Amino acid sequence: MQRATGLYNRSPITTWHATRSRRQLWHNAGFPQQRLHTVSDTQRGWLSRPPALPRSLRRWLCDRGSLTRRLKARCTRFSVTPLTTGLARANFDEMVLVGLSGRQLAYVRDVTLRCDDQVVVFAHSVLTRKSLRSAWNGITRLGSRPLGExxxxxxxxxxxxxxxxxxxxxxxxxxxINLHLPQTERCLWARRSVFCLAGHPLLVTEVFLPSITPL
Structure with missing residues (x-):
């Protein structure tokens, strides 16, 4: 069993894993029809590359570094507000990524990231109970600390x-998101990726709110 303190070693990530993708034609309302790249048939709708976006949004969406670190550099006061944590059903397109099947419940953590008291990101993390008991057992004690660190x-x-x-x-x-932050926007852009520790996957999805673009 992994020790909880293993989550907090102070060294940067040096290796990235690439996943295969396949091409398909996808029409995105509000943008010209163009050839985009889906991650897989089981993850239809999720793209390995985003379409053309305003630079103010694309620079946040496509940056592969620590979002927490970047937000801290752009504001005076950065904070994390926990919304919901505990066992819940994962979304259908999340289950295969973390190894869930059937009616298994996942551990879900929803938080907002704030810059100078302005909510800029909704963060959604999903993992199995088995992973929670082993490699990722420090997550339950995060509280208002950022997972990204x-x-x-x-x-x-x-x-x-x-x-x-x-x-x-x-x-x-x-x-x-609407349960906690009623939206007037007709759409929101999100990104997600899987983090693996000792063979245990953790899925992290970050949804960018319009308030992030001025930063």
Whole structure:
């Protein structure tokens, strides 16, 4: 069993894992029809490359470094506000990425990231109970500390490729956000990736709110 303190080693991640992707034609309302790249058939709608976006949003969406570190550099006061933590059902397109099947419950952690008291990101983390009891057992004690610091300070953690999606109001994640932060936007851009520690996957999805673009 991994020790909880293993999450907080202070070294940068040095290795990235790439995942295979396949091409398909996808029409995205609000953008010209163009050839995009889906992660796999089981993850339809998630893209390995985002379409053309305003630079103010793309620079946040596509940066592969620590989001926590970058946000801290752009504001005076950075904070994490926990919203929900505990056992819950994962979204259908999340289950295969963390190894869930059937009616198994996942451990889910939802938080908001704030810059100078302004909510800029909704972060959604999912892992199995088995992973929670072993490699990732320090997550339950994070509280209002950012998960990103732990992920990027441990050289044993490996991050897989980023995937991107434009969330519409019917998407489960959009609905989760609306429970805490009612949205007037018709869509929100999100990205996600899997972090692996000792063979145990942790899925982290970050949804960028419009308030992030001025930063």
């Amino acid at each position: 732990a992920l990027f300070n441990n050289p044993r953690i490996r991050r897989q490729a980023l995937a991107y999606r434009k969330l519409r109001p019917h998407h489960p994640l959009f609905r989760r």
